[in-house]
Amino acid sequence: MTATVRTVLGDLDPAELGVCDSHDHLFLRSPRLPGEELDDQGAAAEVLRAFAAAGGRALVQWTPHGMGRGGATLAGLSRGAGVHLVAATGLHQAVHYDPDGLADLYDGLAGLFTAELTTGLRGAPAGTRAGLIKVAGDYHGLGEHTRRVMAAAAEAHHATGAPIxxxxxxxxxxxxVLDLLCGRYGVPPRRIVLGHLNRLPDLRLHRHLAASGAYLALDGPSRAHHATDHHLFDTIAALAEAGHAAQLLLGGDTTTRGARHSPGPTHLLTALAPRLAREFGPALPHQLLTANPARAFAAEWAAP
Structure with missing residues (x-):
């Protein structure tokens, strides 16, 4: 079976994915971020046009079910900008949802995730499918909601092949997370992308996690997460020197309206990529922004 990347416009040969922002948000809504919703289709289109003009060819949106992911508009935005978009199913932490709505979802989570991966996103035109499952851990642990969602994510992964x-x-x-998803539920580590690890600059831990075979997403040069910027290159250097360059991904992770244009996904290409080339040579930015995402987000999709 041939591996493909599942975009909102259909399945894509990984070799065609191109330069990729591996973790970002065009749309996002949460009660934890009042007044900072990403809900403007025109602004999303502007972001994508700027990203494309800088050389970007793909963007992976990690906004999951129930958080205003803009599913009805993603296909049109992708066509208009000429940028491949990968959408997410899954659920975030419970604090991002109405409790009553969550209670209604719990019994059918695995079926919901599987349907959004194989048939289409709820509320989107037919055929606008998710290409990954987004889940979330808790602070230094995994609570009941998290374990329930991850069990459903693992079931949907085994039914479809989707990355988590x-x-x-x-x-x-x-x-x-790795103990639960891999140890208990049998998800291969290479099908897992661990996000936000640069927010805990523990290089020994990072090397341990990389040794599992999982991908590590070093995301967040947006204004909302700028505190991680000062150790990003030390983290990349340490992991590359340990032989894990093929598992590293970069993403902007813009989560608020105020951070949307400062600096936005183009920063990966106009600032980080040139500096990576100067520091480590031209092969590394190509690997982190093009070669690695093509493998991380490709799957041998099971038939619905």
Missing amino acids: AVHHELGTAAPD
């Missing part, structure tokens, strides 16, 4: 992307609160609980 994980939000780690302040970079914590990644070993717990």
